[in-house]
Amino acid sequence: MRHKRAGLHLSRTAAHRKALFSNMVSALFTYEHIRTTEVKAKEIQRLAERTISWARRLGPILTKNADKRTAEEKQQVLHAVQMARRMVKDREAIMKLFNEIAPRYLTRHGGYTRITKLQQRPGDAAHMALLELIPSENVKEDAKSDATSKKPATKKAVKKDVVTKAKAAKVKAEETPKKKSASAAKKPAKKSDK
Numbered sequence: 001m002r003h004k005r006a007g008l009h010l011s012r013t014a015a016h017r018k019a020l021f022s023n024m025v026s027a028l029f030t031y032e033h034i035r036t037t038e039v040k041a042k043e044i045q046r047l048a049e050r051t052i053s054w055a056r057r058l059g060p061i062l063t064k065n066a067d068k069r070t071a072e073e074k075q076q077v078l079h080a081v082q083m084a085r086r087m088v089k090d091r092e093a094i095m096k097l098f099n100e101i102a103p104r105y106l107t108r109h110g111g112y113t114r115i116t117k118l119q120q121r122p123g124d125a126a127h128m129a130l131l132e133l134i135p136s137e138n139v140k141e142d143a144k145s146d147a148t149s150k151k152p153a154t155k156k157a158v159k160k161d162v163v164t165k166a167k168a169a170k171v172k173a174e175e176t177p178k179k180k181s182a183s184a185a186k187k188p189a190k191k192s193d194k
Contacts, residue, residue: 010040025048115130
């Protein structure tokens, strides 16, 4: 029976598997999306969400400046960083997790990542997936307000802009040879006077 034996072996030794997951979670935090096989993506998602939860549980402490934190708050941050360092060994990824990623999800309780299935890999037909951090709700609201404030560009407007840019470039190209030829004509005239 496999009671309390969660996780897949992925045909790797324990040390290899641990290093693989650590590196992939670090890459997810650094680049905010990674392309991998579906099986690996499901395992990495489980570990990444747990790590983000360690940082997110700090709550409003994350938004405070480091100098203005009390001694107790500093201890809480240190503990959370140490717990996250169990999974993520890369210092830059940890800094990004606590400074950018965790404050993004302060109002969200779980579900920080999503898996999107992709086409099979050509070499071995492995099922591929895109694992990415979901954007914050504030970003969506900002994008909606920007979209409503700007009027959408039509195909005619876009085509007109392209045509006017092409005409401007053509006119500019025609003007530059005339200037060169005029200046070139003046130089030989000066030499002949001497």
